[in-house]
Amino acid sequence: MTRVLGWLAALALLAGLGMAFAVAPREATQGTVQRIMYVHVPSVWVAYCAFVVVFVASIAYLATRAEAADRLAHASAEVGVLFTGLTIATGSIWGKPTWGTWWTWDARLTSVAVLFVMYVGYLLLRGMIDEGERAARYAAVLGVVAALNIPLVHFSVLWWRTLHQPPSLMKPGPSSMPPVIVRALLVNFAAFALLYLYFVAKRVRLLRLEGEAGA
Amino acid sequence: MTADPLVRVTGLRKAFGAHRVLDGLALEVRAGEAVALLGANGAGKTTLLKILATLMRPTRGTVLVAGHDCAREPERVRPHVGLIGHGSHVYEDLTALENLKFWTALAGLRAAPAELAGALAAVELDRLAGERVRTFSAGMKRRLSLARFVLARPRVLLLDEPFAGLDQRAKKWLEEHLEAFKARGGAMVMATHSFGRELAVADRIAILSGGAIVLDTPRASLGPDAIARLYRLHTEEGA
Amino acid sequence: MIFARRAWSVVWKDLLVERRSKETLNALAFFSLLLLFVFQFALGPDRERLAAALPGLLWLGFVLAGLLGLGRTFVLERENDCWEGLILAPGDKSAIYVGKLAANVTLMLVVEGLILLLFAVFFNVDLAPALTGLALVMILGTVGLAAVGTLFAAMTAQVRARELLFPVLLLPVQVPVLLGTVKATEAVLLGEPLGAVGHWLGLLAAADVIYIVTGLLTFDFLLES
Numbered sequence: 001m002t003r004v005l006g007w008l009a010a011l012a013l014l015a016g017l018g019m020a021f022a023v024a025p026r027e028a029t030q031g032t033v034q035r036i037m038y039v040h041v042p043s044v045w046v047a048y049c050a051f052v053v054v055f056v057a058s059i060a061y062l063a064t065r066a067e068a069a070d071r072l073a074h075a076s077a078e079v080g081v082l083f084t085g086l087t088i089a090t091g092s093i094w095g096k097p098t099w100g101t102w103w104t105w106d107a108r109l110t111s112v113a114v115l116f117v118m119y120v121g122y123l124l125l126r127g128m129i130d131e132g133e134r135a136a137r138y139a140a141v142l143g144v145v146a147a148l149n150i151p152l153v154h155f156s157v158l159w160w161r162t163l164h165q166p167p168s169l170m171k172p173g174p175s176s177m178p179p180v181i182v183r184a185l186l187v188n189f190a191a192f193a194l195l196y197l198y199f200v201a202k203r204v205r206l207l208r209l210e211g212e213a214g215a
Numbered sequence: 216m217t218a219d220p221l222v223r224v225t226g227l228r229k230a231f232g233a234h235r236v237l238d239g240l241a242l243e244v245r246a247g248e249a250v251a252l253l254g255a256n257g258a259g260k261t262t263l264l265k266i267l268a269t270l271m272r273p274t275r276g277t278v279l280v281a282g283h284d285c286a287r288e289p290e291r292v293r294p295h296v297g298l299i300g301h302g303s304h305v306y307e308d309l310t311a312l313e314n315l316k317f318w319t320a321l322a323g324l325r326a327a328p329a330e331l332a333g334a335l336a337a338v339e340l341d342r343l344a345g346e347r348v349r350t351f352s353a354g355m356k357r358r359l360s361l362a363r364f365v366l367a368r369p370r371v372l373l374l375d376e377p378f379a380g381l382d383q384r385a386k387k388w389l390e391e392h393l394e395a396f397k398a399r400g401g402a403m404v405m406a407t408h409s410f411g412r413e414l415a416v417a418d419r420i421a422i423l424s425g426g427a428i429v430l431d432t433p434r435a436s437l438g439p440d441a442i443a444r445l446y447r448l449h450t451e452e453g454a
Numbered sequence: 455m456i457f458a459r460r461a462w463s464v465v466w467k468d469l470l471v472e473r474r475s476k477e478t479l480n481a482l483a484f485f486s487l488l489l490l491f492v493f494q495f496a497l498g499p500d501r502e503r504l505a506a507a508l509p510g511l512l513w514l515g516f517v518l519a520g521l522l523g524l525g526r527t528f529v530l531e532r533e534n535d536c537w538e539g540l541i542l543a544p545g546d547k548s549a550i551y552v553g554k555l556a557a558n559v560t561l562m563l564v565v566e567g568l569i570l571l572l573f574a575v576f577f578n579v580d581l582a583p584a585l586t587g588l589a590l591v592m593i594l595g596t597v598g599l600a601a602v603g604t605l606f607a608a609m610t611a612q613v614r615a616r617e618l619l620f621p622v623l624l625l626p627v628q629v630p631v632l633l634g635t636v637k638a639t640e641a642v643l644l645g646e647p648l649g650a651v652g653h654w655l656g657l658l659a660a661a662d663v664i665y666i667v668t669g670l671l672t673f674d675f676l677l678e679s
Contacts (some may be wrong), residue, residue, distance in 0.1 A: 062675055118626040125623060128613050131231070133272070138609050141672040142623065145602065148668055149627050152661050156630035159653065160637065270538055272678075293544040302535020303535040306467065308474040313467075320463035321550075323456045347474075356534070 002205065012191035016042075019184035021181045033097050042189040043083045044112060046196045050080030050146055051119065058143030061136060067211065068204075070136035073143055075203035077122050079196055084116040085120040107161035114153050118146045132211065171184075219282060220245045221295075221371050221402035222267060227276035228426075229262055234446040236262050238426035240276070242404075246370070249393070249403035251414050251434070254423035254444075255450055260406035261300075263423070264373045267404060294322075295363050296342060297369035299377050303356035305348050311359050312344040318363045326366055334365040339388070354385035361392065374405040378413045379451060390416055410442040424450045457549050464553025469560065473614060478526055478561065482519050486569045487637075489515045490576050504577055509639035513632060515569045516623075517599065520562055524603030525620040527554055528611035537611070551604060552671035555666070558600040566592055587642035594658040595635035601665035602627050608676040612624050634658045 020038035027034035029106045057073035060066065091109050103109070122142050129135035177185075222244035229237040236259040244250050252260045265271040267280055269289035278285040281295035306316045315334060319326045326334075335341045338358040348356060357377070364372070372393070378386050393416045397403060407413055414420065414434060420442060422430040429449045437445070472478060493511050497503050504511075530538040540550055570588070574581045581588065606623050610616045634654045641651040648655065 023513055062672070114626055114629050121619075121626060122624045125609070125613070125619060128615055128619055134612075136673050137678065138613075141605070141609065141675055144672060145605065145627060145665075145668055148664050149630065152630035152657065152664070156633040159657075160633045268542060270541060290544065296542070298533060298538070298542060300538060302538060304539035305534050306471055306530070306536060306537050307533055308471045309467065313470065317463055317467045318539065318543065321460055321540070321545075323460055332484055368494045 002198065002201045003025075005194065005201055008196045009194035012187070012194050015135055016184075016188035016191040019187045024181055024184040025178075030098055033094060035092045036090050038184055039190045040087060040094060042192040043090065044087040044108075045081035045189055046192045047080050047087060047112070047115070049193070050076045050083060050196060050200075051115065051150065054080065054119075054122075054143045055147030058140035058147075061140045062120065062144075067136070068208075069205040070140065071204045071211075072200070073140065074126065075200045076208060077119055077139075077143065078203060079199045081116065081119045081123060081201070083192070083196065084119065086113055087112050088116060105161065107158045108160070111154050111157045114157065115150065118149065118153075122146060216362045217349045221281055222404065223277075223279040224263075224267075225277050227263075227266070228274045228276060229259070229266060229275045235274075235426055237266075240423075241390045242421065242428055242431070244371075244402045244404060246400045246402055247397050248419065249397055249405060249417045250419045250421050250431075251403060251417035252406040252421050252423055253408075253410075253446055254406075258450070259426060260423055261375055264298065264300070264375050264404065264406055267371070268296055268300075269293060270298070270303065279398045294367070295370045296373060297364040297367065297371070298373045298375075299360055300373075303353075305351075305356055305359050307349040308347060308389045310345050310347055311351075311362075313393050314348060314359060315362050315366075319366050322367055324366060325340060326336050330366060334362045338362040338392075353380045354382065357381070357389075358385075361389075370401055372401055372403045374403065376407055377405060378407065378409070386413070410439045410446065414439075414442065419443075420445075422446060422449045457546060457552075460545055460549035461552040461556070464550055465556045465560075468530070468554065468557035472557075472561065473661065474478055479564065482523050482565045483568055485522060486515065486519060486565065486572055489518065489569070490572050494576070505579070508573070508577075508579065509636050509643060512569070512573060512639060513595070515573075516562075516566050516595070516635075517628070517632065519565050519569065520596075520599050520603060521621045521624065522667055523561060523565065524558055524600060524607055524624070525610070525617065527558060529606035531611070533656055547674045547677045548670045551608075551669050554608075555600055555604045555669070558604050559569050559596055562596045562600055563592065566596065581643075583645065584642045587648050588639065590648065590655070591638045591642060591658075594655060594662060595631055597662045598631040598658060598665055599628060601662060601669050605665075605673065605676070607667045608673065630657060630661055634661070 016038065020035050024035065024038070026032060053076040054073045057069045057076060061069040061073060089111070091112070095104060095109075096102050122139060125142055126135050126139050129138060220243040222242065223267070224240060224242040227237050227322050228235060229238040240259075240263065242263075252263065254260050260273065266273050266278055266285060269280075269285050269292050272286050280292045283291040283295075294402070304318070308318070309317065312331060312335065315331055316326075319331070332341060332344065335344050338361050340355065340358055340362065343351075343355070349360065351359070366381070374393075377389060377393075381389065390413075393403065397416070403416075405417065417434050420432055420434050420437070421428045422445065430445060434442075464607060493515075499505060528537070531540060539545075570581060603624055606627075608621060610620045610623065613619055634657050638651045638654045638658070641654075642648070
């Protein structure tokens with residue numbers, strides 16, 4: 001099952017690469033560098049989804065005390081941190097030729113960086129508690145707080161950078177982009193989502209085996 | 216008194232990682248009865264008391280205290296148990312009276328000043344009511360923790376080496392108190408290391424070894440030597 | 455009603471112990487004074503630079519004092535295993551959270567008032583006209599800071615490397631509160647009406663509500679075993 005997921009993810013990633021390099025048009029001003037968007041944007045979407053999974057799994061753990069829910073939260077947080085890291089790295093690589101700097105305190109980049117440190121803290125907390133049950137409980141509480149904090153971080157950072165309250169909370173969606181770019185983005189998003197599922201499935205299994213070996 | 220035992224433990228297991236401290240433990244304590252738990256260091260006496268007090272969750276098995284499941288409804292168990300553990304649960308910078316006032320208020324009990332004073336008098340601390348706990352001896356602190364149970368009236372008392380570090384007079388005082396608690400229909404589980412006079416209050420002796428109770432016998436006429444022999448026979452210390 | 459009485463008993467106990475021992479307050483007062491030195495050395499005597507950095511410095515001071523003070527919320531409970539007593543006390547644990555939170559907010563506001571006074575005296579800034587607005591921002595910000603801080607202090611109280619982990623967890627979560635308070639303080643000090651930063655005050659209020667409700671709902675899970 002996991003293996004199938006792995007192959008599916010690999011195939012989808014290949015398809016995504018094809019879409020990004022062969023099908024999607026070369027951007028006029030930025031050139032080929034702009035194609036990094038097909039990694040950057042899907043990874044941040046997947047990261048947000050991963051943290052939502054942490055949130056839901058944490059609540060499920062607190063309600064049911066099912067270890068499976070805790071393992072899901074743990075795995076999803078790890079993979080989420082991975083994808084946030086990927087977002088920041090690709091953002092930097094994209095930023096260097098475009099803005100002429102590796103890092104800028106752009107609203108979205110800053111938001112993602114805050115998420116990154118928040119969930120690295122989550123993993124640190126887990127690592128510091130030896131007793132499995134307590135680690136699960138505390139991490140679940142943190143998983144809930146961190147997720148509820150995401151919208152607050154988003155708006156505060158946005159307002160902080162734009163100096164004024166934006167006229168609308170909704171930013172222009174992907175619909176303003178040409179359909180071919182949207183398609184390429186969606187294919188890559190699907191590929192990254194499959195990759196996320198594959199990683200989480202692997203990690204959950206490993207955590208279960210670790211737990212069994214320990215108990 | 217109710218026919219149902221106040222403490223009923225069956226098939227209890229508590230594991231820390233791979234290490235099973237308790238495994239397959241069973242114990243019943245009826246109203247008006249006191250059980251002394253004997254066992255080597257690390258045998259799991261404190262762990263058992265903490266599980267009974269709802270401070271720890273059992274890994275497996277059923278633990279009923281005052282008719283309620285410790286794992287599933289700890290909040291229903293808590294009004295009925297009193298724990299005298301290694302820590303006395305008192306704040307050093309508060310006076311005896313202030314400590315008592317705080318803990319009764321936190322327990323949601325409404326106690327008039329006269330009742331608070333009465334509880335302190337019952338543990339012979341009435342003359343020290345206004346003194347900071349920082350100046351108290353270990354025995355006085357333990358008495359102060361008992362004072363809160365004078366007001367809260369738990370049905371089950373859990374004691375972890377209650378006589379350790381007390382002088383003769385304090386030991387005698389505590390013994391009388393525990394006897395009175397039993398006479399009122401309370402149940403008691405007491406972990407101890409000594410085979411001597413401290414066991415006088417116990418009706419039964421339970422020896423804890425290898426994660427379970429290997430011997431549960433009425434104390435009746437057993438003297439310290441007989442208990443020590445039984446203890447050696449049933450624990451690894453004797454092997 | 456019982457909930458309020460139980461919460462109040464925690465406030466009363468914590469503040470009474472603090473009044474007697476003055477452990478946290480004395481140390482934080484001294485720490486605030488030291489912060490002033492550090493800020494002065496870092497910025498130099500230039501008044502304009504100071505004025506521009508003032509809102510940020512002020513909140514940096516509040517947050518640093520908060521990290522030290524809030525992290526100690528449950529240190530007292532380790533004395534004689536009082537922590538166990540809190541768990542065993544029958545009734546909703548969220549009453550303990552509310553009590554600890556209220557005591558923390560009180561303590562923090564005292565320290566923040568002191569820092570404010572020190573700033574006014576040593577940096578020679580006239581804060582009087584902005585005081586009402588400043589007080590509002592301080593209360594909104596401190597409640598948010600303390601609501602998460604109290605929760606995280608309970609979380610890290612029993613954990614290895616507690617002193618390190620507490621700020622590492624708290625700071626990223628406090629980003630919205632920090633940005634909101636600094637921006638709002640900036641406006642208030644410039645003499646702008648509060649309406650100009652209404653969206654920031656709204657965000658702070660929303661953060662306070664979200665944090666407190668989350669704390670109330672999750673505190674029970676931290677005070678187990």
